[in-house]
Amino acid sequence: MRRHADTISHESSRNRHIATVVAALVLSAAMFASAFIMARFPSAVAPVVQTDVTMTKADRVLVLSPHPDDESIACSGLIQHALEAGAQVRVLWMTAGDHNIVGPPLFWRTAPVTPAQFRDIGHKRMQEAKNAAHVLGLSSNDLIFLGYPDGGLSDIFMNVWTSKPYRSGVTNAASVPYAESTVAGQPQTAMNLLTDLEQVMTSFRPTIVVYPNLIDFHPDHQATELFVIAALADLHLSPQRLEYVVHVPGWPRPLRYAPFVDAYAPPAARVLGLRQEVVHLTPQEVGVKTRAIQAHASELLPFATLVAFARRTEVFLAPADLTDRTDAVRTAKFFFPINRVGDEDRPVIQTFSVTDSAGGLQLSLEMGRVLNRLEEMELFLFPVPTTGGFGSAPKLHVIYRGGAATAEVSDLEHPTAKPVIARVSHDGTTISLTFDNALTGGRLQGFFLRIEKGPGRVDLTRSRTVWIGVVPAVS
The missing domain is CATH 2.60.40 (Immunoglobulin-like)
Known part of the structure; x- marks a missing residue:
């Protein structure tokens, strides 16, 4: 009986030794992988000076999203912190995201061809945005859809102020075609879009405005920034401004789900000397952000890397504030x-x-x-x-x-x-x-x-x- 017990003890010891060796190998591999990532992508881990974003119950936060999903990708943590602080939050979507030719064939198994089918995409993506907003704790009264042309905001800002309205190449609409929009039927001109933004700002009087930064490569994101700046200048408003980035080639790294990794600003932000402001997320808040991103289900199949933005921090950029006295x-x-x-x-x-x-x-x-x-x-x-x-x-x-x-x-x-x-x-x-x-x-x-x-x-x-x-x- 004792010999049997000694055999069991010896085998148990050997198993523990094997487990220890395996654990050591796994740990070594993880350390090597981390070292490789730090060497290969130094911009992802280089130390920077960041200021924490703080909010109180006196704040009124206006988040502007060019498309349904940008608010979840870039601002989920900030929205959660604002609500926790007791602040009022409004999310405004510039477009319905209807210029989507990749997601529907994969998600809905239908390739859009007709204007009606593209408008149907807009309806579905706005519903996804509502689902994501509810995950974040927002109510329907906190949501504002404008529904201007996806992919057309830059052309509208540069070329279509008071002249003939812009006609979408996919929905064939020259006026906002969505009943969910607060401005349904509005002719699609820059003057009208600017007026719509100014009416929201005048009624809500935001103390914090969140919108895309100019280094974002997407034309709709760049145009959203221009419309926001124009509206603030027109109304002579000076809220705190936080700017975010979604579209930059080769960024973020690693381009995968990494909930225990800090977010970092694109290299261009450092080259241009843009100050960074950060929101820290708890594991629970990262989980909520992940679910909010996943609520945009039609975007996840073609763009599976969207969850790469679900990290333990969110980084925002302060405005450049260029003036005639800037160097x-x-x-x-x-x-x-x-x-x-x-x-x-x-x-x-x-x-x-x-x-x-x-x-x-x-x-x-x-x-x-x-x-x-x-x-x-x-x-x-x-x-x-x-x-x-x-x-x-x-x-x-x-x-x-x-x-x-x-x-x-x-x-x-x-x-x-x-x-x-x-x-x-x-x-x-x-x-x-x-x-x-x-x-x-x-x-x-x-x-x-x-x-x-x-x-x-x-x-x-x-x-x-x-x-x-x-x-x-x-x-």
């Missing part, structure tokens, strides 16, 4: 995506400065090289008067040809009107364009600017649309 080198960095800045063969901007005086607005651009006489550059200049009324302010389209002493200026809202002239001066590779007050509509609180090389050239480049504030002169 000219720093301002220039915001126009062109980082992967283009080092391309010396293109006329990328080296410095950008602004002078706003009684004589008008002067923009000075130091280019990477001199433009020859066969080249031209386009600028889209949208000024915001100090009195507001951005929607009805001029939307200027400027064409400058290399070496010319003037540039042609036309108003996009009056395309048949004869172009007028802006003065141009040169100093080496620096081009200075002066727009008198008659062109810009008077003294400004800021302006939107996009720069293009082209059109129709092989080396076409297009900048981001950047907001630059004008600091009032001290009398």
